[in-house]
Amino acid sequence: MHNTEFYVLARSDISSLQDLAGKKVGFHVKGSGPSVTGPMVFERLGINVEPVYINHTFAIEKMKSGEIAAIFQVGAKPNDLLAKLKPEPGLHFVPLKWGPKFSDYYLPTALTHDDYPNLIPAGDTVETLAVPSFWRCTTGPRTAIASGAWSVSSITISSASTS
Numbered sequence: 001m002h003n004t005e006f007y008v009l010a011r012s013d014i015s016s017l018q019d020l021a022g023k024k025v026g027f028h029v030k031g032s033g034p035s036v037t038g039p040m041v042f043e044r045l046g047i048n049v050e051p052v053y054i055n056h057t058f059a060i061e062k063m064k065s066g067e068i069a070a071i072f073q074v075g076a077k078p079n080d081l082l083a084k085l086k087p088e089p090g091l092h093f094v095p096l097k098w099g100p101k102f103s104d105y106y107l108p109t110a111l112t113h114d115d116y117p118n119l120i121p122a123g124d125t126v127e128t129l130a131v132p133s134f135w136r137c138t139t140g141p142r143t144a145i146a147s148g149a150w151s152v153s154s155i156t157i158s159s160a161s162t163s
Helices: 033-045 056-064
Strands: 004-010 024-026 050-052 070-075 107-112 125-131 142-144 149-152 155-158
Touching (some): 004 033, 004 056, 056 070
Parallel strands (some): 024 050, 024 070
Antiparallel strands (some): 004 070, 107 125, 149 155
């Protein structure tokens, strides 16, 4: 089992998530993981974006033409769609930093050059968030508990056992 990372791929004029305020962001097709999770992430950050629900392959082409500012993608790394992108001037990952607004469901992680050699220069990392794999295998509310374990409904899974 693997974690699912979040990706914000943007044009060169976007250097932070706040730069996306009021701009078009591709969240893939309605009902997909990015279309559900992406708007929630931006809502938690208080950043209002204009959602666009089209296939990411088309959205990336619209980014290149300037019609869309960024896409939000989810998936285990290396994500096939992003790993196969040819080097394109200006396209880059925007950091999605972990903090208190995300501490209830998400973990901090990073993307590296080894994950995406066409998008991340050697030696660089890009901060992002991940959904732990064991959360996707359960239903019901999830809450962090003080002992360092995670409580999922009535089942407790030790965070140490997930590595």
